[in-house]
Amino acid sequence: MFSIEISTFLGRFHPLIVHFPIGFIFLGILIETYTNIIKLRIHRKVIAFCWMMGLITSIFAVIFGWLLTLNGYYIENQISLHKWSGVFLLFLTFIGWLIKSNILNLFKKQDFFINFLVILTLVIVGHQGANITHGKNYLYEYLPSNINNFFQEKKNVKYYENSEIDSIKIFTDLILPVFENKCIDCHNQNIKSGGLNMLTIKDIKNGGLSGKSIIAGNSSKSLIFQRATLSQDNKKFMPPTGIPLTYDEINLIKWWIDKYLNSDLKLSELKLSGEEKSLLEKLYKINMNPKPYYEKLKDLPKINIDELEVLEKSEFKWNFISDNYELLEIKFTGKKIDDEKILKLKKFSNHIVSLSMTNCKLTNDNLQKISDLYNLVNLDINNNSNISDDGIKFLKNLENLEKINLYGTNVSNLIFENLVEFKKLKKIYLWKTNVTKNEVDKFNLENSDKQIFLGI
Ligand code: HEC
Numbered sequence: 001m002f003s004i005e006i007s008t009f010l011g012r013f014h015p016l017i018v019h020f021p022i023g024f025i026f027l028g029i030l031i032e033t034y035t036n037i038i039k040l041r042i043h044r045k046v047i048a049f050c051w052m053m054g055l056i057t058s059i060f061a062v063i064f065g066w067l068l069t070l071n072g073y074y075i076e077n078q079i080s081l082h083k084w085s086g087v088f089l090l091f092l093t094f095i096g097w098l099i100k101s102n103i104l105n106l107f108k109k110q111d112f113f114i115n116f117l118v119i120l121t122l123v124i125v126g127h128q129g130a131n132i133t134h135g136k137n138y139l140y141e142y143l144p145s146n147i148n149n150f151f152q153e154k155k156n157v158k159y160y161e162n163s164e165i166d167s168i169k170i171f172t173d174l175i176l177p178v179f180e181n182k183c184i185d186c187h188n189q190n191i192k193s194g195g196l197n198m199l200t201i202k203d204i205k206n207g208g209l210s211g212k213s214i215i216a217g218n219s220s221k222s223l224i225f226q227r228a229t230l231s232q233d234n235k236k237f238m239p240p241t242g243i244p245l246t247y248d249e250i251n252l253i254k255w256w257i258d259k260y261l262n263s264d265l266k267l268s269e270l271k272l273s274g275e276e277k278s279l280l281e282k283l284y285k286i287n288m289n290p291k292p293y294y295e296k297l298k299d300l301p302k303i304n305i306d307e308l309e310v311l312e313k314s315e316f317k318w319n320f321i322s323d324n325y326e327l328l329e330i331k332f333t334g335k336k337i338d339d340e341k342i343l344k345l346k347k348f349s350n351h352i353v354s355l356s357m358t359n360c361k362l363t364n365d366n367l368q369k370i371s372d373l374y375n376l377v378n379l380d381i382n383n384n385s386n387i388s389d390d391g392i393k394f395l396k397n398l399e400n401l402e403k404i405n406l407y408g409t410n411v412s413n414l415i416f417e418n419l420v421e422f423k424k425l426k427k428i429y430l431w432k433t434n435v436t437k438n439e440v441d442k443f444n445l446e447n448s449d450k451q452i453f454l455g456i
Contacts, residue, residue: 004071011068015133018065020057022122024050025093028100029115048101055097058090072193073240074132075185082128089121132241157181161285166268170260171201174267174284178249182239198224201264219257228253248283255279293377293400293424294353300326303351314341321353327375329354336361342369349373356380358405364391371397382429383408392418405429413439420447428452 028050035042065086069079096114098104107113130139158177160168168174179198185191187198196208204224207213213223220226227238228245237244245253255276267286277288303326308318315334321327328351332341337360345352352373357366362384370376376398381387387409395401402424406415412434419428430440431454440452 007067008071011064011066011070014061014064014068015129017057018061018126018129021054021061021089021093022126024054024057025096025118025122028054029119032111032115044100044102048097051093051097051100055090055093058093062086062090072186075241076191078185079132082125082132085121085125085128089118089125092118092121159285161287163286164268165286165288166266168267168286169264170256170267170270171264174252174280175256178245178252182242182245182249186239201261205261214257214261216261217258219254222257225250225253225257248279251279252283293375293402294321294325294327297325297327297350297353297375300350302326303328303348307347311344314344316341316344327351327353329356331356332358332360334360337366339366339369342366345370345373350375352376354378354380357384359383362387364388364394367391368394371395373398374400376401378403380405381409382406385410387411389414389418396421399423401425403427406433407431409433411435416443419443419450425450431455 028047031042031050032047034040065083068074069083092114095104096118099106099110099114127139158173160173176199179187183198186193187196189197189199189203192208194208194210196213197203197206204214205212207223210223214225215221224238227236229250230237232244239245260270267280267288272280272288280286280288308328311318311330315332317331317333319329319331321329328348330345330348330352334341337357345355349372353375355370355373355376355378358380359382362381363386367381367387370379371394374397377400379395379398379401382405385408387406389411392406392411392415395404396418399422401422403426404422407429408431410433411430413436415430415433415435416439419425426449428450430452435452435454437454440454443450444452
């Protein structure tokens, strides 16, 4: 048996050798057709000779092609069609030679039939072979772009432009897709080339025949990184066939090995540098700036403007926060508010994201009436001295509240117990209230996601 080195060396002659059968068979068919047209009688042995040469060189083409597959660098499901149609072509050439040399007499139109069948198979086998050598898009690449779009094979790229960053996991969603595109065909649980399966972190860590393929915190010592960054003409370069990793993909793998190999963290759990963010944006269109809450509210039913205008009678001013959303900003403009007026807002309880009721003698009980404004993000109730800690308790349902202005109200240090329960609350304004600076500093220190402001 040949060693892998010798079989690879010989196998590489396959793309050269395949041109001989093509040439001989075409020549045979050409001579036959041409002499038929001009009605020249030549000895049939000339044609049979061309087919015999075609047959002999086909046998070599098949053997050398088979040698080429032995090195394991070709993925079986990508080459099997080429391989078996190549063998079929060899069989057809054999039948063709039998016919042309009058050993076999099938039926009347046999000459035309075998010529046609062989040419058709030759074109198919040749095209598949060229796809393997030059890539699937080679033939169509330079067609005008509208025709070319039809033929080009679509790349399987994942983008996360609409995903929340707390749903994106580092290995599963960022690293594995790169491996799936470029490595997994040869490194999975069934085909473990070099003994390496790259489907899970654990398998990757276990490595292949050469031992560990990856070392946490040390990309330059990790086999996976080393083999993907060799010079492309090095025979150890990975992937050995197909499209190499891009510069950005290599940086991504390096970032993963150096920093986050040990667990499949969510993107939202990391503190990323500007450079890291722009890499992720470039590769996956991930927008690292958290999206405002209202972006999730695209599909609210349309607001009836006539009904909105009724609010004005109760001294509410209204405004749409943007043209694209059915979301409202409401401001009370009167001097004194009461439950009846507040209940007018009920109709729009899903649509109100910002509410201002300042300096209008608002009471704790009034606050109970706004506890169903579920999508409220911003609440301004400053300068209402009747508001105390008890009123804040009524707001606990407002899970999406991000900002609350309580300046000039009567809340005290007791408010801190309530504030921690607002998960999304980020900014709290408490100037001119009964809270003390010491407690505020303590709260700010303990709750890094929230910030209390004691001045304007
Ligand atoms: C077309 C098949 C194929 C593809 C695609 C492929 N490999 Fe390989 N890989 C092999 C074969 C065959 C071997 C074993 C021979 C060798 O070590 O060169 C191997 C070996 C390896 C090894 C050495 C394992 C060991 O322990 O010896 C590493 C590491 C590796 N590949 C990484 C990759 C990476 C990373 C990718 C994707 C960027 C990739 N491979 C894509 C075929 C492939």
